[in-house]
Amino acid sequence: MLSKELKHLEENELISRKVYDDYPARIEYTLTDYCLSVTEVLEAMESWGKQHRELIKKK
Structure with a gap:
């Protein structure tokens, strides 16, 4: 199941x-620049969520 999800993330x-020529085999996964491009959006959503939570807590 994990390998299927990793393959899906890689395809997208x-x-x-990155596969290293080691024994035992070693594979490293890293976030792409494309994936990291959504960071600002996620940070804005996090900020909004925190503000919203504070608003709701005041009720």
């Missing part, structure tokens, strides 16, 4: 996969 250019 959200992660990159």
Whole structure:
């Protein structure tokens, strides 16, 4: 199941996969620049969520 999800993320250019020629085999996954481009949007959503939570707590 995990390998299927990783493959899906790689196909959608959200992660990159690097295979090292080691024994035992080692594979490293990293976030792509494309994936990281959504960081500002996520930070804005987090900020909004915190403000909204404070508003709701005041009720």
